[in-house]
Amino acid sequence: MSLPARLLLLQVLAPLVAILFGAVVASGILLAIDRDPLAVYGQMLRFTLTRADSLASIFFKATPLILAGLAAALAFRASLWNIGVEGQYYVGAILAAYVGFAVRGLPGVVHLPLAVLAGAAGGAAWAFLPIALRLRRGAHEVITTIMMNYIAAALVLYLLEPGLLRDPAQAGTPRVRTPEVLPGARLPSLRPLLDLVGLQIPGYSSLNGMLVVGLLLCVLFALVLRRTTFGFEVRAVAANPQAAEAAGIPLGRVLFTMFLLSGAVAGLVGLSDTLGFFGYFDIDFPKGYGFLGISVALLARNHPVGVIPAALLLAFLDRGAQGVQVFAGVPREVITIMQGVIILAIVVAYELLTRYLRALRKREAARAEPARPPLPAPGEGRRAGEAAGGGTP
């Protein structure tokens, strides 16, 4: 088999082996609680993959995870540790909700994009302080973004005070939330679109346009990193900032841009829920996407497109856990353990793969070296010099 084909095969196999390993570990637990692992897995697969509502649910659950994973991956790709996706999506979500209910009189084609952009702006704004502190003062972004998460949590609570963003119509009820966003700012359901291609999903599914936005952003950022000059600079800065600096790449500007982009994508994480499902931001708004996003990025090895299957895997396991809990009476923690083991196993598998690859490359290079005479004769050296003097690419 040719080398590239073998590498591709290995890269596909590594996560599959890791998933299998997670399943084996979970089997041990299932056996310990007197369950037949094969029966449980069979039930889980049937429940998740043969029912349209399950599939819709998986994709709906995956939507914020894709965006959170992408946000984390973008920062990690620049060797920046944005642990603040959690806080950034809170700020983005409440800001989008505000634009959704407070800005009136706009047509939907303007209002919805405006609300979505507000979410991105909120996330980017929340990322600004940590990266500015890092570049100006050297404060480590891990610390500052974690702090910013707490501040964001407190900030949204404050904003939900009566007289600020709390819905006055809910006064006297225990509901603490913003007013509903206007219909023009609601994210469209994907149901009509799927109907069109003949896929039937249940009417109560909240699968919405944010999924499409997430998928497009993943592809877009993969292209930016691979094909553009900016992407080249990002990769160089991430792998060796000192060499990048010596080559004249503006380090600070690259890091700043990537961090703000990460924050802006993070600002979109909560919009599937705010603008596509609840229609408001409330005190019980879903938490934890930011941290799940770190897992997703880890599974995807920070590859923007890899984020998609990684997020789907987590969403699949989550839905599967619901299934086995209801229909097989197996505690969902078993699946949670499996999830953790899979993440660990994938990280280990990738590390082994990277090392193997490195050794392979070295062997290849070592073979290439003695293939020609050890040195150019003096005359050849001169020719090399002249070629350099020409300086034409």
Place this chain on the structure above:
Amino acid sequence: MDTGPPVIELRRITKRFPGVVANDRVDLAVHAGEIHALVGENGAGKSTLMKILYGLYLPDEGEVVVRGRPVRLESPRQALRLGIGMVHQHFMLIPRFTVTENVILGAEPVRRGDRLALREAEAAVAAIARRYGFAIDPRALVADLSVGEQQRVEIIKVLYRGAEVLILDEPTAVLAPQEVEDLFENLRRLRAQGKTIIFISHRLEEVLAIADRVTVLRRGAVVGTVRAAETTRAQLAEMMVGRPVLLAVERRETAPGPVRLHAEGLWALDGRGLPRVRDVTFEVRAGEIYALAGVEGNGQSELVEALVGLRPIARGRLRIDGRDVTHAGPRAIRLLGVAHIPEDRHRRGLVLPMEVRENLVLGHHTRPEFTRGPLLRQAAVDRFAADRVRAYDVRVPSLATPALALSGGNQQKVVVAREFAFDPQVLVAAQPTRGLDIGATEFVQQQLMEAKARGMAVLLVSVSLDEVFSLADRIGVLFHGEVVGEFRRGEVTPQELGLYMTGAKRQVPA
């Protein structure tokens, strides 16, 4: 001296690492009371062999025989018990301890009641120093010692532990010429007292000056063992490389042109705000090589960074082609035609995980021929990279090979090929041949000479006096961040330059 019985014998030693055979059936016999040099290019397997002898690696095959008895060396401690000691290239000393405290560290003598017998230890250290003629004060703080003296402490450390066989790993790499002389004097004293010394080096003159016998390694295998008195530099070099080698670059004489690089009273600070470059003034003209010699750590790194825009200039003025670039950043300076071969190619020169073609275009990637709007033109990059690889004979399996897979010599070729592209006018080359084997060194030095012949202004910063003397048209000496002397080619001998390098002499500022 090689008539005595071998004190150390390595028989058919083979050591494999994933993808390489570091030592391939190596036989080596070292006799008591000789200085045995081990030479070879980087990656020839010298260090691996010595690590086996010092108990850091176990051989896959073959055996180590010490004084006629086969032994299995599993740790440095065990090696020391058999009288084998290693003097490391990078000193392992605690600066705030005294000489004696450093020597006894890890083997502290104690009196009754577990009290440290410091006075006895001092006496013992003084006795060793006297016996072997080491000029050193046992109570001096290591922080106050010169590099040469610190090395003596390292040697005493090994002697204190009862070593009969001393392995010295590239001991002269950090020394000024006078210090090398002192070291050799010490080594001769040690030999006279019956100690055995294994001397690892790739500086051939030194090997010929000090060793009794020389064993040459190439690609993990022994090429041969010769008596130093019966061989020449050229022969050793040929054995190391496997083909005849030019030992000196052919000089090209050119008439210097206008001043390209002009530093005037430059000051630069280190990370703690202490001045590391003090009032440095010099100029480099088109078509000349200006070398800055000096012992490592005398401000060279900081000066180079200041010149290429990577370190702020605290005071003074820097001009390139008459243009003031005192406060310019690396990109602006690059765009004025300044190329930079950094002293540490892994840290500053290459992005190791990235592909060879990406490394070749690094810094040039914003040129219009490589971009279309925001996109990088991959095809143009590939063409450029293929051209560079061919012109500079970089040996790579493909342009997509990551730089980390290449040998040091090929990595440096990538840097040189990149920096010489697009016709730079000024070259700042910092330690451009450090860590390179003879073949690659020859290549780089030739390139510098070619660059000068084409009219480039070349600043060469080097700790190697050989390199400085074979390439430079003018030589400045850096000591404690100051230029303490400036000479034309032929105005100064290496010995005299050494006095400036160690601060023993300085020219009165005119």
